[in-house]
Amino acid sequence: MTQRPGRLSGKSAVITGAAFGIGRATAELFAREGARLTLTDIQGEPLLALADELRNAGVEVETVVGDVSVEEDARRMIGTATDRFGRLDVLVANAGIIPLGDVMEMTAAGWDQVMAVDGRGMFLTCKYAIEAMLPTGSGAIVCLSSISGLAGQKRQAAYGPAKFVATGLTKHLAVEWADRGIRVNAVAPGTIRTDAVKRIPEMPGGAKYLAEIEGMHPMGRLGEPAEVASAIVFLASDDASFITGAVLPVDGGYLAQ
Template identity: 70%
Template sequence: MANEVSGRLADRVCVVTGAASGIGRATALRFAREGARVVATDVDAERLGTLGDGMVTVVGDVSRDEDARRMIATAVERFGRLDVLVANAGVIPLLDVTEATGSDFDEVMAVDGRGMFLTCKYAIEAMRLTGGGAIVCTSSVSGVAGQARQAVYGPAKFVATGLTKHLAVEWAAHGIRVNAVAPGTIETERVAAVRGEPGGPAYLDTVARAHPMARFGRPEEVASAILFLASDESSFVTGAVLPVDGGYLAQ
């Protein structure tokens, strides 16, 4: 199912942030296969450049006002409008509150919180000029329920969940839908890195067992959920936070 192509985003102009790796990369590639004109953004210029021909890329930091504005402006300048934003960029430290510093908290909030706010802000400014659009934010199960070792990441994802709901209400009358996905643990480069950290394998084994499906998700599975929320198939859906978590939040 995750690899089916139906042209659901044919000729849509889409910006995907955090597109160099993980969920963002899988989403950018899936959108391109579905016929979208994709502007892919990330701070990692090298990996962003490996997305392939036909993808417009913008290197920048979503937490910087001028960079966030430029990401959206690039789509409008190249294609005349913006139809979809996937506000996905984020950093994921694993820290408990005694390990974390104020600087750790500020860094995560800058990218995962402020960065999402800024990209949504500039996307909405563009979308309201052309009659609407769809925004999909990447939240997390940590943005819906508490988890151990998420003292800085979890609160930032509660920002993502809250921003989704408030913007959905604020802009529904303008034809702009705002939804979010709440992934469980996904097999990304970050998870691969944890396996090499002290205590990492044991930690991940515990986390895997906490998912009723007893496995981690794949980036492509989250991309399929994002595609649904970005497409006309979800035309009467706004303000939703869709778990893609192997049953984690159902417990």
């Protein structure tokens, strides 16, 4: 019996924020599904270590160490994929930071930092990805939004609004480029057991906050990065060929309440 080709077989994909958490799980699953990968992150050492692991497994991988909020870095991330693989088929706009704080705790500088990475960075990588996809008349972008990008939550005075940017950008880009063959969707994870979330108990009030959040998910647990990655692969693949502008919750029922 011949093995079925992967859902992303031969596709050129850029994944930002790939060194840890959802980005890393997505890179690993994309690799198993046959994608050719350009992985990016601001943290070089863990990014290069992941790339070496994947290359040893026979995956074609390029890396770019850079900051999505810096325009030249964002352009280089996309350009590296097109230079190496000749085209861009998929962008996973995942890079982001998750600070906790209410509006009294959050500083203007903190607000600007979140909006730079989670907002401007997503805008820039989407912009250059679309530019790269237009010549082929096809492509799929998956943005990382959040339950905080669809509903209000406490102590997310900057992160939540930044994820509303992700939700809005997804919908507007989907409408803008649908007739050019480019699909733009998002996933909206609940609280996922990423490295950043595992560190929340180290913050003031973090342990209590995380326990409360976990209890708010009807499934009674936090999600795993691999569970989000599975949804991303679906939206990036041809299985989702008539889906654009969707924001798919991966949240254990949180938003169903």
